[in-house]
Amino acid sequence: MSTVTAVSSAERRKRLKLKRIVVSEHTYLALKRLGYAGDSFNDVISKLLRIYWSYQEKQQEQLQQQKQQESDANSGSSTDIGFLFPPSFSEILDEQKKQQQAADLVRLMKERKSSKNNQTIK
Numbered sequence: 001m002s003t004v005t006a007v008s009s010a011e012r013r014k015r016l017k018l019k020r021i022v023v024s025e026h027t028y029l030a031l032k033r034l035g036y037a038g039d040s041f042n043d044v045i046s047k048l049l050r051i052y053w054s055y056q057e058k059q060q061e062q063l064q065q066q067k068q069q070e071s072d073a074n075s076g077s078s079t080d081i082g083f084l085f086p087p088s089f090s091e092i093l094d095e096q097k098k099q100q101q102a103a104d105l106v107r108l109m110k111e112r113k114s115s116k117n118n119q120t121i122k
Helices: 002-013 024-032 041-073 078-082 087-121
Strands: none
Touching: 024 041
């Protein structure tokens, strides 16, 4: 049974192809600051790509919602609540909430990193 796992891990290593990416020293230091102790640059870049992809999905959803709202407005199927609050009001609130969450996440990451740095200094 142990030989099977050794073979499968060796196969995984063979399938994993690593590429070199040349970056400036400024970018290198910025990436280094984004990660945690023990994170590889691959981990950091993977996290950034996931954030980027989710951002792209959000943009696509907003475009679809905007097209849907425009088609609803053109068809005359608006409701009474639309007169009280413009369609973009909830979007503004959602955007503010997401920005606050992102700011909180960045603050927590900085606090976590500074606490780790303080522990290593002691």
